[in-house]
Amino acid sequence: MPSDPESDLADLEKRLKAARGTGEAGRSGSGSGREGAASGAGIGLRIAVDLVAGVAVGVGLGLWLDSALDTKPWLLLVFTIVGFCAGLLNVVRTANQLEAKRKEDEAAARTNAE
């Protein structure tokens, strides 16, 4: 194919711009999103752990304060409820995080597809 110097130069300019573009994209994009590979079971276990950890800390705090302040069993009762609420808060935060990550991945997938 006989090459036309003018279109060759325009082509080169395009390729240079593209190379610069991928260079920048390579530096910012990629990475993260591997968490999306976590299966439903993985997410389930994660949320269960979040909830149980809150309750466990609440129960632990309640037992400790009860024995220290001699208020058995009232603080245990209160802190078990507080712990449950904290566990729910953990779950909500994790869910929000996962949701945000999912949206981000989706957006990334969409821009990649374009």
Added chain:
Amino acid sequence: MASNPMDQFTIVPIVPLEVAGFDISFTNSALWMTITVVVSSLFLLLSIRSRGTIPTRGQMVAEMMYNTVANMVRDNVGSGGQPYFPFIFTLFMFVLFGNLLGMVPGSFTFTSHIAVTFAMAAIIFIAVTVIGIAKHGTRFATLFFPHGAPLWTAVILIPIELVSYLSRPVSLSVRIFANLTVGHVILKVIAGFVVALGVFGIVPLAGLVAITAFEFMIAVIQAYVFAILSCIYLHDALHLH
């Protein structure tokens, strides 16, 4: 071979050692921590030794790990996160190689021990709290009370937020401990089936292969999650939400 699937978690002293009344024997756990340090360092050192502009395959893996953690720190810690990059990277590599080497038959998985995972989580928790207080002083307390909420809700919200904050090291350590323990027990039980069933062990063998692949994935994901949650906690301490 038909041993208790829990036996793989037993800690066996190799070199008994006692200092100031504390038993700090060099155990199979310590051995595999040492192997993890040696293998992860050697892997990185050997794969990047050429330092080529055009990377070799091993170098690409090493650089991918570097970039993954670098992006993780940048995306999740935000500004001011750069000084903590070496720590997060070490944490990621230590847990990742600990998990992966634990998949070697007959090895020991130190990340399946709550003492180890909780110690790591506690160190991160304490470090992050100290960093937050050092940076923000008393304003660090605003982490426990949502901005703009009615004052009377403080009575309810502050204990909940406080317990939630305190539950971080618990969930961080229990998550990885539970995942790896359950995974290794399942592998051991199914491997037991394969051996017990002999010729008919072909069905559980297929299952064993599938679960082994799944456990490798879990090994990587848990290391990643451990590192990324550390980043998120660090972010909260540096930026107060």
Added chain:
Amino acid sequence: MPQFAQIDTFVSQIFWLLVTFTILYILMSRVILPRISETLTNRQNKIDDDLGKAEELRGKAAEIQSAYEHALAQATETARSVHRDAAEAIAARSEKEHGELAEKLAAEAAEAEARIDKGKTDILTEMRDDAVEIVQAASGRLIGGSVDAASARAALDAVGK
């Protein structure tokens, strides 16, 4: 579960965790990470450098191309003007030569005409003289007298009319 049963190993586990983790941290932060980041920086610099060079060369090529186009346009213009000048010169010369030739031809034609005229007159004069002589001679024979040349001529003129 040995994880909860072997509480007596906790100190040892945590001790060796701290030792090995610290060693790994020092190795990573002092040796390995600087090497990786150096390699990555070098590569990025090389890529930026190469792209910069390519950009520069592309600029030069574009410059050369525009210079070439300019020169080409100039050469075309020069050729056109040379061609035009030559055509004009040739036209002028051929017109001039044409004019000269026409003049010369006209002069030659005029001269030839004059010559023919003169010849004609000479011949007529001669013929007339001959006729006069013939008239004289003829009249002498016919009437026996001589007729002078003037009357013979007059008679001829009257007849010739």
